[in-house]
Amino acid sequence: MTLTLAIHSSKGGTGKTSIAMNLAVAFASAGKNTCLIDLDLRGPSLCSMFEPKSHFWINDFLSGKCSIKDTLTDVKGEMDTKAHLYLSFSNPDIREIRDLVSKDRDWQASALKALMNGKRELSEKDLDVIIFDTSPGVEYESINAVAASDVVIIVHNDTNACTSCTEQLINGVYSLLDKKCGIIDNMSHNNCLDMIDKKRYGVPVLATIPCMCEIATRGKNEILVHTEPEHLFSKSIISIKEKIEAMK
């Protein structure tokens, strides 16, 4: 049974993408065939770290122009992972993003259907884990990803704005769609390595990752789980991976 994760947050800049990329590498390194899909269609980021080698973008798949397999680039060799690590990129061309903003709800409805079909297609391809990296807040693209997932990973930082919105998302979106959730406290300023809460808003807190400039500076061109598995951040990611597997 394929495990599908949506990495989401109520606000931007909480570290979704770096957690999504590191988690994907962690799963693939542990021998799980993994697919990471950039669904932050308005602010694509996967292409800044990896080079797409496929002819199609995830945007093309959502518009019904190709199959999801046509969008995949395998970086197993590059990342030296035990299992396959497929990436599906979102088109960073500004014309594509402008075009996306003008899409209506009919397009979004068919995009949700496409995403569900893509998930089924990938399960048949023997994928063990699918990770959706999403755009923050309540956007069609991100809620589509949440609806198509089994577990929602909420990347949270300790600001008041983020706190109140996270609670609303849990009660007004994730619970309504019957999703299992887990919170990651990222960039925490409490000088503490242990989890401060075990549960918040009725949802388990999977990890507390302290705020470290190094994660931000090195994370620009490195995937720490790959380059330095002994790093505190990498260890947190591995423990999050194990907790997610236990949730299933």
Place this chain on the structure above:
Amino acid sequence: MDSELLEQIVTNLKDINSKLDKLIVQVENRDEQITEKERIMADSLDVITLLSLPDHLRTTATTLFEIGPATADEISKITNKERAVESNYLNQLVRMNHVRKYREGRKVYFRINDSLKKK
């Protein structure tokens, strides 16, 4: 006199039967026939609309999204509700234009409505 009456009753019954058969075919076809106006109005189900559905209908619609076209029986096995209950919910979703109903052989299938305005 008695046999004449009986004969007439039988004839009338046959007549009623054939009329009923015609009616059944008409009712069955009515679901399939969509007028041009309804086609334009056909409403696809997006995720925000899904969120605003009442709980019971949302569970049914989400399940239909997950497994693709299905019968009420298949849905009810996943949601652990009675087949008749799911059938009722699915038909509510059909009336709301979110779900389409179609027939394949003897089975009635439901699927999430497609928008016809393909882009």
